Amino acid sequence: MPLSRLMVHQFRNIKACDMSLSSGFNFLIGPNGSGKTSVLEAVYMLGHGRSFRSSVTGRVIQNEAPELFVHGKFLNSDQFEVPIGINKQRDGSTEVKIGGQSGQKLAQLAQVMPLQLIHPDGFELLTDGPKQRRAFIDWGVFHTEPQFYDVWMRFRRLNKQRNALLKTATTYRELSFWDKELSVLAELIDHWRGDYITQLTQVAKPICSNFLPEFDITLKYYRGWEKETDYQTLLERSFDRDCALGYTFSGPNKADLRIKVNSTPVEDVLSRGQLKLMVCALRVAQGQHLTSLTGKQCIYLIDDFASELDSARRKRLAVCLKETGAQVFVSSITEGQISDMRGSDSKLFHVEHGAVEQG
Ligand SMILES: Nc1ncnc2c1ncn2[C@@H]1O[C@H](COP(=O)(O)OP(=O)(O)OP(=O)(O)O)[C@@H](O)[C@H]1O
Ligand SMILES: [Mg+2]
Structure with missing residues (x-):
């Protein structure tokens, strides 16, 4: 179930971003502390209702902001765009909306957005x-x-x-x-x-x-x-x-x-x-x-793609992911580390100081 669009608000150092996504590879490139993992964390929250880095909601919401939002549109099996969104407040309350209906359970998020996260740890x-x-x-x-x-x-x-x-x-x-x-x-x-x-x-x-x-x-x-x-x-x-x-x-x-x-x-x-x-x-x-x-496709989130892997192993993993036909989000510090994976259907985003721009 690929995401065609992702909007993130007041999520860690990301004030606001709106990304039009590839259903194949989406690369997030930027220096340390720029917000790459935060984008992956936002996608993860859309599928799991929580962060993979912190169980305390207040740490994920941007400093000084009252709440965070992650919204997206995913393509269902009939290729229709379905809106999906999560909002979290500082008191820990969560609202989930799928297809315009609010009050949805977290398990329903997981059901419509199966995700696989691969991070350095x-x-x-x-x-x-x-x-x-x-x-x-x-x-x-x-x-x-x-x-x-x-x-x-x-x-x-x-x-x-x-x-x-x-x-x-x-x-x-x-x-x-x-x-x-x-x-x-x-x-x-x-x-x-x-x-x-x-x-x-x-x-x-x-x-x-x-x-x-x-x-x-x-x-x-x-x-x-x-x-x-x-x-x-x-x-x-x-x-x-x-x-x-x-x-x-x-x-x-x-x-x-x-x-x-x-x-x-x-x-x-x-x-x-x-x-x-x-x-x-x-x-x-x-x-x-x-x-x-x-028949469902899961979305792969690969944080710090290059860590621990030599270029031959990176290539092997990239080929394997491409063969799955799934949507993949890959974060990396330099473009050089992902150059082998770039294809015509991929999109590259530069992340800097919490701002995300398509490259
Ligand atoms: N609640 C918050 N509000 C504002 N900024 C935050 C918050 N939590 C973390 N940050 C900051 O957000 C920035 C983004 O961190 P993130 O882990 O996404 O960076 P990264 O691009 O993945 O870096 P690296 O390459 O080191 O993994 C960091 O500078 C961090 O200090
Ligand atoms: Mg990171």
Whole structure:
């Protein structure tokens, strides 16, 4: 779902900008501190309802300004332009408008604007704890399984209630009624996640071998509790331990994606540039898989494109992104770093002191 236009107001150092976009590559070129990442952050906010750099809205709203706006127009599957917008106030209140209708939920933003962000710290997906990898899996399941969002929300609610009950319960009987529904939801989430990773692996394998031909990469989904046991049995068996901890230890909220190269965890083998390429491969695979299942295109946001990558690897990534046919936003300090990627359908924007001008 490419954006044909992007308008940003009072967002970090960007007072106001209005960009008419390419449905292919959009380059943002400018010196340090000029506002390149802020433009990407604004697009990200349009798809996620929040920033990827700060959870505090007040830090994203321009200093001294009362609120921020990000508006855009995206092309729907019939190639009609649909307006989309988000407004955030200093008190944290948010308004979302899609197709002229206000009061829309953040999940609807995500639904119409699937985004993939690749930024310089993106390799944390591979090196940090499992939280980011669960988010990675759930991005895919959210976009391909229509019931996932509601089921996940119900699971979270019930799990919270269970954790509260664990603090006072004396026998398992007090929990067993709740655990029945919780288990059905947990098994469903596990089933969707497992299926998604099986499918994604097929798409990711050739991209990984294109980017990192010297390594044999494997993805293995871990569901968050032992393989042989159904979830309800596990909950009953773990009652004493969970009571002592005051929360449910095992379950879908402990799921992970274990990624290995030549049977060793990736973070022990790959260099930083290779880790970045691996993350790019996984994210491009998610986008391709989404398109093949639903016909939807995701938008790629690539911040500081050149960091960690040599020119041969940059070229490989650029070719791969071009082949997806998706809309791509790329930030870079110099034009030289993106010269290989420029084509007739691309647009270049110069960013300086928060002003964005088409070049
Ligand atoms: N709330 C805010 N109001 C005004 N300016 C802000 C706010 N938050 C951050 N800034 C400033 O916005 C500028 C833009 O930062 P941004 O990270 O977008 O730059 P960049 O072009 O990506 O730089 P780099 O090449 O170093 O990554 C910075 O100078 C920063 O100090
Ligand atoms: Mg930046």
